[in-house]
Amino acid sequence: MTTAPRRRATGRATLTDVAQAAGVSPITVSRALRGERAVDPELVSRVQAAAQRLGYVPDPAARALASQRSSHVAVLIPALSNALFVDLLEAVQRELRPAGYQTLIGVTHYDRQEEEQLLREHLLHRPAGLIVTGLDQAEGTRALMARSGVPCVHVMETSAEPGVFCVGFSQFDAAAAMTRHLLARGRRRVAFAAAQLDPRTLQRLAGWRQVMQAAGLHDATLEWLNPAPSSLALGGQMFEQIVGQRPAVDAVFFCNDDLAQGALLAAARLKVAVPRRVAVAGFNDLTGSDQMLPPLTTVRTPRSAIGSAAARMLLARMRGAAVAQPNVDLGFELLVRDST
Amino acid sequence: MTTAPRRRATGRATLTDVAQAAGVSPITVSRALRGERAVDPELVSRVQAAAQRLGYVPDPAARALASQRSSHVAVLIPALSNALFVDLLEAVQRELRPAGYQTLIGVTHYDRQEEEQLLREHLLHRPAGLIVTGLDQAEGTRALMARSGVPCVHVMETSAEPGVFCVGFSQFDAAAAMTRHLLARGRRRVAFAAAQLDPRTLQRLAGWRQVMQAAGLHDATLEWLNPAPSSLALGGQMFEQIVGQRPAVDAVFFCNDDLAQGALLAAARLKVAVPRRVAVAGFNDLTGSDQMLPPLTTVRTPRSAIGSAAARMLLARMRGAAVAQPNVDLGFELLVRDST
DNA sequence: CTGAAAGCGCTTACAG
DNA sequence: CTGAAAGCGCTTACAG
Numbered sequence: 001m002t003t004a005p006r007r008r009a010t011g012r013a014t015l016t017d018v019a020q021a022a023g024v025s026p027i028t029v030s031r032a033l034r035g036e037r038a039v040d041p042e043l044v045s046r047v048q049a050a051a052q053r054l055g056y057v058p059d060p061a062a063r064a065l066a067s068q069r070s071s072h073v074a075v076l077i078p079a080l081s082n083a084l085f086v087d088l089l090e091a092v093q094r095e096l097r098p099a100g101y102q103t104l105i106g107v108t109h110y111d112r113q114e115e116e117q118l119l120r121e122h123l124l125h126r127p128a129g130l131i132v133t134g135l136d137q138a139e140g141t142r143a144l145m146a147r148s149g150v151p152c153v154h155v156m157e158t159s160a161e162p163g164v165f166c167v168g169f170s171q172f173d174a175a176a177a178m179t180r181h182l183l184a185r186g187r188r189r190v191a192f193a194a195a196q197l198d199p200r201t202l203q204r205l206a207g208w209r210q211v212m213q214a215a216g217l218h219d220a221t222l223e224w225l226n227p228a229p230s231s232l233a234l235g236g237q238m239f240e241q242i243v244g245q246r247p248a249v250d251a252v253f254f255c256n257d258d259l260a261q262g263a264l265l266a267a268a269r270l271k272v273a274v275p276r277r278v279a280v281a282g283f284n285d286l287t288g289s290d291q292m293l294p295p296l297t298t299v300r301t302p303r304s305a306i307g308s309a310a311a312r313m314l315l316a317r318m319r320g321a322a323v324a325q326p327n328v329d330l331g332f333e334l335l336v337r338d339s340t
Numbered sequence: 341m342t343t344a345p346r347r348r349a350t351g352r353a354t355l356t357d358v359a360q361a362a363g364v365s366p367i368t369v370s371r372a373l374r375g376e377r378a379v380d381p382e383l384v385s386r387v388q389a390a391a392q393r394l395g396y397v398p399d400p401a402a403r404a405l406a407s408q409r410s411s412h413v414a415v416l417i418p419a420l421s422n423a424l425f426v427d428l429l430e431a432v433q434r435e436l437r438p439a440g441y442q443t444l445i446g447v448t449h450y451d452r453q454e455e456e457q458l459l460r461e462h463l464l465h466r467p468a469g470l471i472v473t474g475l476d477q478a479e480g481t482r483a484l485m486a487r488s489g490v491p492c493v494h495v496m497e498t499s500a501e502p503g504v505f506c507v508g509f510s511q512f513d514a515a516a517a518m519t520r521h522l523l524a525r526g527r528r529r530v531a532f533a534a535a536q537l538d539p540r541t542l543q544r545l546a547g548w549r550q551v552m553q554a555a556g557l558h559d560a561t562l563e564w565l566n567p568a569p570s571s572l573a574l575g576g577q578m579f580e581q582i583v584g585q586r587p588a589v590d591a592v593f594f595c596n597d598d599l600a601q602g603a604l605l606a607a608a609r610l611k612v613a614v615p616r617r618v619a620v621a622g623f624n625d626l627t628g629s630d631q632m633l634p635p636l637t638t639v640r641t642p643r644s645a646i647g648s649a650a651a652r653m654l655l656a657r658m659r660g661a662a663v664a665q666p667n668v669d670l671g672f673e674l675l676v677r678d679s680t
Numbered sequence: 681c682t683g684a685a686a687g688c689g690c691t692t693a694c695a696g
Numbered sequence: 697c698t699g700a701a702a703g704c705g706c707t708t709a710c711a712g
Contacts, residue, residue, distance in 0.1 A: 014705060015707095025684080026683090026705090026706080027684085027707075028683075030706070030707065031682090040681065043682090058705085058706075061405040061704085061706090062401075062688090062704070063706055063707075064400075064404075064706090065706070067708080068708095080429065080430060081423070086421055086426070090447070093447070097461075102465065103445070105443070105445060107433070121437075124399075126401070232627060232628040233631055258628075265631050265633060287421075287571065287572060288572040288598075291572040291573055292605065293605055354690085355689065355690060356689080356690095364699090365698070365700080366690080366691095367692095367700085368698060370691065371691095380697065380698085398690075399689055401688085401690090402688070402689035405688090405689080405704045405706080406703080408691095408704070681712105682711105684710100684711090685710090685711105686709090687707090687708085688705105688708095691703090692701105693701100693702090694700100695700090696698090696699090
């Protein structure tokens with residue numbers, strides 16, 4: 001017959017309960033359960049059995065207080081309204097949850113000040129790890145991150161900078177590839193239309209620009225940049241303006257699929273033939289792009305794979321393991337459909 | 341000249357530091373800062389000044405350990421891929437963050453078992469509050485919630501059940517209103533097309549059914565139910581099937597806008613005139629519905645208002661305040677555009 | 681490989 | 697209205 005376990009106020013078994021049941025000291029239970037340091041295999045199994053029997057689950061608050069490190073991972077993303085980041089997030093959670101980490105989501109709204117403020121708040125909770133979008137943090141943000149010593153992984157971009165851990169792909173190359181595709185299709189006046197104008201959008205702009213310049217086709221009137229948030233409605237407006245004001249334009253490369261989808265809808269409304277009169281291309285392959293009329297040519301970006309890889313890299317860093325490849329480029333795929 | 345504050349290992353000032361600086365006991369600092377119980381106003385301001393000066397921020401882990409309650413609020417939603425819940429979430433965070441609570445998001449994927457598992461995990465962290473979607477929890481989930489004693493608010497539906505706190509609207513009434521609108525437009529064979537088939541979708545089905553039956557127009561062949569997740573592609577397929585197999589149908593009421601958007605795109609592809617030959621209606625007024633061709637008639641649902649109100653209600657419950665109205669109905673709005 | 685001691689930074693009763 | 701004591705449930709050095 002086993003002794004009835006002592007229970008704390010909340011009714012949950014404690015480390016001490018397990019220790020008594022297993023006939024060892026609490027610290028041994030702690031070590032056995034965490035798999036830290038060498039513990040006699042026989043004791044380990046005795047402890048595990050006792051923990052199992054008592055339904056023991058470590059108290060995250062106590063653990064955080066004693067170790068000065070919580071079981072939270074903070075993930076900073078620009079927006080939840082962009083399906084891109086939802087995919088990223090789901091992949092991150094899928095890796096982190098089974099490993100015992102809780103994901104705290106911070107939405108920066110594409111604002112570096114808000115990002116810094118969010119980071120500051122999250123740091124108070126001593127997160128075990130950090131995932132942040134992009135590499136373009138404010139001075140203060142970088143300083144906070146460095147000072148905190150919390151392991152961090154950047155997502156969506158790549159970097160060769162030493163000491164920086166990141167998983168992403170080359171936004172520049174992806175945009176260049178799409179631009180080359182349009183030129184290969186015989187298009188000459190390829191406009192670039194962008195909204196939001198966050199760092200990754202500007203990298204795409206640069207990729208487009210370089211290919212256009214190399215082809216001797218670049219022209220400032222082909223750049224349509226709008227700092228407003230990306231949306232179907234804005235894409236429609238931009239498209240209407242472009243074909244209205246620059247009838248010679250024979251292709252529009254939008255920096256994001258929602259803009260391109262809006263453009264396709266506007267083209268139907270305005271009876272502008274796509275791709276006959278003007279080709280339309282997007283970026284990211286968001287939901288619905290394959291359903292458009294015509295289906296949208298776009299760039300498929302590996303955000304789920306990025307989320308998984310970043311989470312696994314972070315997991316390694318959090319347990320102090322070495323990371324063989326600190327800069328992972330997951331590439332992209334040109335998805336040629338009927339709109340170009 | 342002020343004494344240099346003692347600092348803990350992490351470099352952060354502690355409650356004791358503030359107490360020394362203010363010349364009071366730690367417990368008085370704790371009470372003064374939390375505004376709990378009566379503390380001499382003069383001491384309060386002295387404490388606040390000291391805290392300010394030392395840049396004191398309470399340690400969430402210590403607080404959670406001592407009080408057996410964390411500063412987390414867990415929010416359980418079915419999916420992040422439905423823009424509806426993203427809007428809800430953003431509103432919730434907007435209320436909770438300034439109040440000092442962190443939001444932990446749990447995605448159930450419309451699965452009651454997964455919901456129960458998620459709740460179980462979150463409960464280990466002793467959340468201060470809980471927001472859950474709908475009222476249709478599994479037995480075990482209900483038991484866990486009741487036993488935990490954690491204040492909870494349900495969202496998206498309404499309930500008259502005593503002891504249940506909820507903020508939402510009548511899914512049944514909203515669907516009934518849309519159906520009546522279609523009948524008022526002279527439509528007679530109004531199909532109802534739904535995916536996912538979660539509880540709220542089934543309530544909409546019931547609303548449609550009741551109006552159709554009351555009008556003597558109900559017919560089982562008008563019900564198109566598909567348990568697969570809702571998507572543009574599925575909406576297109578369903579629309580194609582309906583007009584193909586039931587040419588007499590003169591309206592299709594989709595349970596969600598993404599399905600209806602897909603239907604509109606399919607209609608364009610199939611050259612089915614909307615609304616002339618068949619009217620199309622949706623639900624939720626998601627992004628893009630106003631950009632469709634023709635713009636989609638739908639029901640605008642107040643998810644942001646629901647998120648804010650639910651968060652405020654939870655805030656009241658967490659501080660032990662009485663909630664005057666435990667069952668808040670925020671209504672809905674029929675948005676008649678050109679597709680009906 | 682294992683343990684006794686101390687401590688993480690708060691809050692909860694219990695006194696006065 | 698204020699405080700001294702105890703404790704929340706763990707982990708971190710420090711010994712052996």
